[in-house]
Amino acid sequence: xxxxxxxxxxxxxxxxxxxxxxxxxxxxxxxxxxxxxxxxxxxxxxxxxxxxxxxxxxxxxxxxxxxxxxxxxxxxxxxxxxxxxxxxxxxxx
Amino acid sequence: xxxxxxxxxxxxxxxxxxxxxxxxxxxxxxxxxxxxxxxxxxxxxxxxxxxxxxxxxxxxxxxxxxxxxxxxxxxxxxxxxxxxxxxxxxxxx
Amino acid sequence: xxxxxxxxxxxxxxxxxxxxxxxxxxxxxxxxxxxxxxxxxxxxxxxxxxxxxxxxxxxxxxxxxxxxxxxxxxxxxxxxxxxxxxxxxxxxx
Amino acid sequence: xxxxxxxxxxxxxxxxxxxxxxxxxxxxxxxxxxxxxxxxxxxxxxxxxxxxxxxxxxxxxxxxxxxxxxxxxxxxxxxxxxxxxxxxxxxxx
Amino acid sequence: xxxxxxxxxxxxxxxxxxxxxxxxxxxxxxxxxxxxxxxxxxxxxxxxxxxxxxxxxxxxxxxxxxxxxxxxxxxxxxxxxxxxxxxxxxxxx
Amino acid sequence: xxxxxxxxxxxxxxxxxxxxxxxxxxxxxxxxxxxxxxxxxxxxxxxxxxxxxxxxxxxxxxxxxxxxxxxxxxxxxxxxxxxxxxxxxxxxx
Amino acid sequence: xxxxxxxxxxxxxxxxxxxxxxxxxxxxxxxxxxxxxxxxxxxxxxxxxxxxxxxxxxxxxxxxxxxxxxxxxxxxxxxxxxxxxxxxxxxxx
Amino acid sequence: xxxxxxxxxxxxxxxxxxxxxxxxxxxxxxxxxxxxxxxxxxxxxxxxxxxxxxxxxxxxxxxxxxxxxxxxxxxxxxxxxxxxxxxxxxxxx
Amino acid sequence: xxxxxxxxxxxxxxxxxxxxxxxxxxxxxxxxxxxxxxxxxxxxxxxxxxxxxxxxxxxxxxxxxxxxxxxxxxxxxxxxxxxxxxxxxxxxx
Amino acid sequence: xxxxxxxxxxxxxxxxxxxxxxxxxxxxxxxxxxxxxxxxxxxxxxxxxxxxxxxxxxxxxxxxxxxxxxxxxxxxxxxxxxxxxxxxxxxxx
Numbered sequence: 001x002x003x004x005x006x007x008x009x010x011x012x013x014x015x016x017x018x019x020x021x022x023x024x025x026x027x028x029x030x031x032x033x034x035x036x037x038x039x040x041x042x043x044x045x046x047x048x049x050x051x052x053x054x055x056x057x058x059x060x061x062x063x064x065x066x067x068x069x070x071x072x073x074x075x076x077x078x079x080x081x082x083x084x085x086x087x088x089x090x091x092x093x
Numbered sequence: 094x095x096x097x098x099x100x101x102x103x104x105x106x107x108x109x110x111x112x113x114x115x116x117x118x119x120x121x122x123x124x125x126x127x128x129x130x131x132x133x134x135x136x137x138x139x140x141x142x143x144x145x146x147x148x149x150x151x152x153x154x155x156x157x158x159x160x161x162x163x164x165x166x167x168x169x170x171x172x173x174x175x176x177x178x179x180x181x182x183x184x185x186x
Numbered sequence: 187x188x189x190x191x192x193x194x195x196x197x198x199x200x201x202x203x204x205x206x207x208x209x210x211x212x213x214x215x216x217x218x219x220x221x222x223x224x225x226x227x228x229x230x231x232x233x234x235x236x237x238x239x240x241x242x243x244x245x246x247x248x249x250x251x252x253x254x255x256x257x258x259x260x261x262x263x264x265x266x267x268x269x270x271x272x273x274x275x276x277x278x279x
Numbered sequence: 280x281x282x283x284x285x286x287x288x289x290x291x292x293x294x295x296x297x298x299x300x301x302x303x304x305x306x307x308x309x310x311x312x313x314x315x316x317x318x319x320x321x322x323x324x325x326x327x328x329x330x331x332x333x334x335x336x337x338x339x340x341x342x343x344x345x346x347x348x349x350x351x352x353x354x355x356x357x358x359x360x361x362x363x364x365x366x367x368x369x370x371x372x
Numbered sequence: 373x374x375x376x377x378x379x380x381x382x383x384x385x386x387x388x389x390x391x392x393x394x395x396x397x398x399x400x401x402x403x404x405x406x407x408x409x410x411x412x413x414x415x416x417x418x419x420x421x422x423x424x425x426x427x428x429x430x431x432x433x434x435x436x437x438x439x440x441x442x443x444x445x446x447x448x449x450x451x452x453x454x455x456x457x458x459x460x461x462x463x464x465x
Numbered sequence: 466x467x468x469x470x471x472x473x474x475x476x477x478x479x480x481x482x483x484x485x486x487x488x489x490x491x492x493x494x495x496x497x498x499x500x501x502x503x504x505x506x507x508x509x510x511x512x513x514x515x516x517x518x519x520x521x522x523x524x525x526x527x528x529x530x531x532x533x534x535x536x537x538x539x540x541x542x543x544x545x546x547x548x549x550x551x552x553x554x555x556x557x558x
Numbered sequence: 559x560x561x562x563x564x565x566x567x568x569x570x571x572x573x574x575x576x577x578x579x580x581x582x583x584x585x586x587x588x589x590x591x592x593x594x595x596x597x598x599x600x601x602x603x604x605x606x607x608x609x610x611x612x613x614x615x616x617x618x619x620x621x622x623x624x625x626x627x628x629x630x631x632x633x634x635x636x637x638x639x640x641x642x643x644x645x646x647x648x649x650x651x
Numbered sequence: 652x653x654x655x656x657x658x659x660x661x662x663x664x665x666x667x668x669x670x671x672x673x674x675x676x677x678x679x680x681x682x683x684x685x686x687x688x689x690x691x692x693x694x695x696x697x698x699x700x701x702x703x704x705x706x707x708x709x710x711x712x713x714x715x716x717x718x719x720x721x722x723x724x725x726x727x728x729x730x731x732x733x734x735x736x737x738x739x740x741x742x743x744x
Numbered sequence: 745x746x747x748x749x750x751x752x753x754x755x756x757x758x759x760x761x762x763x764x765x766x767x768x769x770x771x772x773x774x775x776x777x778x779x780x781x782x783x784x785x786x787x788x789x790x791x792x793x794x795x796x797x798x799x800x801x802x803x804x805x806x807x808x809x810x811x812x813x814x815x816x817x818x819x820x821x822x823x824x825x826x827x828x829x830x831x832x833x834x835x836x837x
Numbered sequence: 838x839x840x841x842x843x844x845x846x847x848x849x850x851x852x853x854x855x856x857x858x859x860x861x862x863x864x865x866x867x868x869x870x871x872x873x874x875x876x877x878x879x880x881x882x883x884x885x886x887x888x889x890x891x892x893x894x895x896x897x898x899x900x901x902x903x904x905x906x907x908x909x910x911x912x913x914x915x916x917x918x919x920x921x922x923x924x925x926x927x928x929x930x
Binding site for chain 7: 691703735
């Protein structure tokens with residue numbers, strides 16, 4: 001089952017630059033791992049914001065929750081999940 | 094450039110069933126045509142609603158506008174467009 | 187997978203009383219059928235409103251969409267779907 | 280009388296990990312106690328969020344308030360309560 | 373148990389003046405009956421609007437729903453219900 | 466003139482427990498004083514929240530403002546005031 | 559006591575031009591009468607809209623309600639009332 | 652040109668009482684100066700809140716911006732500006 | 745003084761195609777006239793919608809109101825006006 | 838492709854005045870550089886607020902994102918981007 005997921009990242013203002021860079025590096029590694037596992041399908045940046053829309057794939061909401069909370073930036077994320085059903089006009093349908 | 098597009102369809106309550114079916118058939122034809130042209134990439138139904146999220150591709154907002162207004166159901170649509178930027182962690186990047 | 191579903195029913199003001207009663211009777215029959223099929227688990231009225239919250243069970247959002255659109259009152263419904271994940275403190279978990 | 284209750288938990292960013300774990304452990308104990316007392320009936324996680332929807336049972340809003348404020352995480356909770364009336368199509372009715 | 377109830381009345385624009393007056397007269401009669409039964413405790417007009425806030429008393433949300441739907445103007449009402457718990461500083465407590 | 470007043474109390478997270486208890490004790494004293502003066506008529510807790518709805522009586526908005534700002538918890542309050550007009554169906558009218 | 563009042567006027571789309579002009583003429587007459595009575599103090603148009611902000615004066619919300627409902631356009635108005643208290647820095651205070 | 656301006660003041664929780672009093676005193680002085688200059692025409696308190704509605708006069712939005720930012724409390728203000736046009740029924744018109 | 749103006753156009757569903765085309769033709773003529781008069785500076789379409797953002801220039805809100813209401817489509821428009829002040833970093837400043 | 842961009846700046850309350858002035862000076866330099874590069878076309882202040890609306894030009898949302906994040910104040914900005922399509926009545930069209 002596919003989900004659109006909207007994620008906003010809000011790091012604490014005073015976080016040291018090094019810690020910030022480590023977090024983002026770890027995030028890239030875990031995102032790649034979730035992509036290989038078939039959880040994360042696409043990811044787009046919302047221009048001007050530390051926010052993204054992503055297309056995710058999971059068996060159910062519990063598996064999706066586990067994938068999202070595995071992200072190193074998860075403690076700093078605000079997340080909204082949109083469940084998706086099949087559309088008859090989907091070009092990939 | 095990619096866009097996420099949210100479309101809600103609200104047909105007038107009294108529209109005859111035949112006219113409704115013709116519109117939906119024409120919509121499917123035009124959606125397929127836009128998919129072949131590379132405008133419409135993915136389309137998902139929002140469960141329980143006559144609404145969808147779609148992934149669209151266009152050179153700019155004017156070309157996107159032309160694609161959306163070519164849909165037979167367009168006069169009955171409420172549309173919101175989200176411009177998307179490249180994300181470094183996009184699996185398809 | 188479980189879903190919380192919020193449904194608001196808005197019948198057209200001028201609908202004849204007989205048609206309205208037939209629709210509600212058919213709705214009760216189909217709700218019972220969906221309950222037997224395991225789709226509809228619980229249903230509560232929001233006091234003062236022609237609206238309800240329901241607990242639904244479906245394999246995925248497409249099966250949920252099919253269940254919701256099978257309701258005779260569906261053309262008059264505004265529906266919002268909340269996907270649910272397992273909570274470790276759920277008494278029924 | 281049944282209630283749907285939406286709870287969002289926001290722990291202070293700097294809370295030490297040990298204190299956090301103790302709080303969550305105590306929360307699980309008290310949730311189980313409220314379940315045995317018949318106050319907490321079901322609990323679902325909202326995917327991606329430290330938030331839940333729950334089905335609660337109480338004689339009135341004062342008894343529900345007492346149950347909710349007995350939770351160890353209550354000082355960190357934002358809570359919305361939806362009172363529920365009996366629906367004629369409720370499968371459990 | 374007490375409830376604050378917010379009611380907005382929207383009569384159809386074209387309703388004949390006589391029908392409107394009959395409805396309001398019947399509403400006054402039923403409001404008085406609900407007051408005698410102990411359901412309706414206080415009622416205030418929101419200035420400038422065909423809307424009111426009321427203080428209602430009912431055993432539970434189902435009894436409150438039955439009281440509200442017994443009002444002749446109910447088909448034209450939009451209603452929001454706020455459940456109330458006892459406050460230790462309530463002068464009437 | 467009567468007013469419905471919605472008050473949300475947000476104490477700073479780190480306030481010592483003793484200071485908190487003193488504030489709440491002083492609040493109860495001042496609420497009782499405002500009740501004796503005829504300013505505060507009823508007070509209800511919103512279940513699950515540190516918030517209340519109250520029925521207040523004052524000659525005008527300035528007298529109401531003075532009553533509300535006399536509360537020891539006022540610096541921590543977010544307040545919304547609803548002015549009320551007489552309703553012909555008010556049981557107490 | 560002073561009030562800020564926000565009024566939006568929405569005439570039915572099909573109202574004949576003559577009826578519309580008569581209503582607006584009657585509105586001007588009644589607005590002038592309310593100004594002479596000291597109810598209506600100032601009136602400003604919100605640019606681009608059939609809406610206004612006004613400064614009104616009334617003893618209480620009931621007198622204000624009576625003034626607002628005396629306007630010929632009242633059946634077509636959506637009205638929001640803001641009660642005002644004295645400010646120590648008011649140049650007219 | 653006239654403007655309605657809505658101002659909410661949020662002083663930092665920990666500001667010492669003396670600093671707070673100095674700021675409010677300086678605010679009163681500058682408000683009086685703006686009144687003499689014809690910028691500030693009326694000012695009303697929103698009951699229960701550290702917020703106000705004001706009627707301001709300025710040649711254009713730049714002059715209004717300069718007046719608002721000259722207020723000592725400006726760094727702690729959230730401000731919304733409503734531009735006003737002449738209304739034919741304005742008693743002061 | 746410059747203004748950003750957001751306009752949404754909602755023609756009645758049943759308007760005959762000829763009348764619609766005449767209105768749009770007249771709109772184009774009047775927009776060109778307002779551009780020559782210096783009122784309308786720029787106009788952009790919001791993709792997918794019958795809505796636009798425009799940059800307008802007027803001496804004050806009353807002159808802007810007169811320009812907007814001179815548009816043939818005005819009776820079908822919902823309009824929001826944002827007053828603009830000079831910014832020191834404006835490239836055209 | 839053109840974009841309307843709404844930016845709100847929120848500097849931390851305790852930032853020293855010197856650091857603040859340096860940031861704003863660097864912001865002016867970078868804004869001028871983006872104007873020379875054709876990214877930033879117009880910039881307007883929203884009266885009373887540390888916020889602006891700007892007209893930006895970029896090939897796509899990724900180039901726009903790079904321009905916005907190059908601003909020294911970007912870490913303190915909340916940004917919303919509106920994609921713009923060509924309007925047939927645009928005076929500059």
